[in-house]
Amino acid sequence: MSLLDTATGFLTNLSRPVEGAQNAAAYFASSVSGPVIQSICISCHVEGGAAGEGASALQYTPQGADGYQYSNFQVLRDYVAADPDNANKLLEKPRLAVPHGGGALLSADSNEYQALVQFLELLNADIDESNNVSLDGFWEGVTLATPEQTLRRAALIVAQRVPTDEELASVVSGSEEDLRATVRGLMDGDGFHRFLTTGANDRLFTDAFLANLFFEAADLNSTVFFPQGTIR
Numbered sequence: 001m002s003l004l005d006t007a008t009g010f011l012t013n014l015s016r017p018v019e020g021a022q023n024a025a026a027y028f029a030s031s032v033s034g035p036v037i038q039s040i041c042i043s044c045h046v047e048g049g050a051a052g053e054g055a056s057a058l059q060y061t062p063q064g065a066d067g068y069q070y071s072n073f074q075v076l077r078d079y080v081a082a083d084p085d086n087a088n089k090l091l092e093k094p095r096l097a098v099p100h101g102g103g104a105l106l107s108a109d110s111n112e113y114q115a116l117v118q119f120l121e122l123l124n125a126d127i128d129e130s131n132n133v134s135l136d137g138f139w140e141g142v143t144l145a146t147p148e149q150t151l152r153r154a155a156l157i158v159a160q161r162v163p164t165d166e167e168l169a170s171v172v173s174g175s176e177e178d179l180r181a182t183v184r185g186l187m188d189g190d191g192f193h194r195f196l197t198t199g200a201n202d203r204l205f206t207d208a209f210l211a212n213l214f215f216e217a218a219d220l221n222s223t224v225f226f227p228q229g230t231i232r
C-alpha cells in the first residue's frame with residue numbers, strides 16, 4: 001500500500017488549490033466507490049469485461065487491489081476532464097437516457113444517482129439541468145418566514161390567539177432553540193386544549209352523518225353545524 005493510498009489520495013490538507021479535487025476524492029471514497037462503481041458498474045467496466053478496454057473509456061480497478069479507490073477516482077476525473085460532455089454521459093448512460101451497452105441501471109431518484117451527481121458537482125463538471133436532480137435546487141427562490149411570522153402562525157393554530165409581546169420578544173434573537181422553546185410554550189392552556197379536541201373531532205367524529213347530517217355539510221368548519229355536527 002502506498003503512502004498516497006489515503007481516502008483523499010493526498011498527504012496533507014494544506015494545499016488549498018486542490019481543495020475541490022480533494023473533496024471530490026474523499027466523497028468518491030465514501031459514497032461513490034462502494035455503492036456505485038464496485039456494486040453496479042464494475043461488472044462490465046473492468047479488464048476483460050463487456051465495457052473493458054477497447055469497448056469503453058471507463059475501466060475500473062476491482063475492490064481490494066492496491067490504491068483501487070484513488071485510481072478509480074482518477075479514471076473518472078480524467079474521463080470528465082477529457083470532454084465537456086462526459087459528465088452528462090456518465091449520468092445519462094446508466095439511466096438509459098441515451099443508449100448504453102449496460103442498459104438501465106440507475107433511476108434518477110436513487111441514492112446512487114444522487115451520489116454521482118454530487119460527485120460530479122464536486123469535480124466542477126458541467127451538468128445539464130435535466131440531469132441534475134440533486135435536491136440543492138429544490139428550495140431555490142424560497143425564503144424562510146421570520147421567527148416572528150412563524151411564531152404568529154403557530155400561536156394562531158395551536159393556541160388560538162396571537163402571540164404576546166413577551167413571546168415575540170423571546171424569538172427576536174433568530175435562534176431556532178428560542179423559537180422551538182416559545183412554540184412549545186404555546187402548547188398549554190385552553191386554546192391548545194380546543195385545538196386538540198377540535199382536531200380530533202374533525203378527524204374522528206363522523207357519526208353525525210349517521211344521524212341525518214346532510215352530506216353537503218361535510219365542511220363542518222364553515223357551517224352552522226359546527227361544532228354540533230362533530231360532537232355526536
Ligand code: HEC
Nearest residue numbers: 040041044050051055056057089090093094099100101102
Ligand atoms: C452490463 C454491462 C454494463 C454495466 C453494468 C455498466 N455498463 Fe456502462 N457501458 C457498457 C458498455 C458495453 C459500454 C460501451 C457501449 C456504450 O457506450 O454504451 C458502456 C459505456 C459506458 C459509458 C460511455 C463510456 C465512453 O467510452 O464514453 C459510460 C459513461 C457508462 N458506460 C457508464 C456506466 C455507469 C455509470 C455504470 C454503473 C452505474 C455502468 N456504465 C455500468 C456496459 C455496462
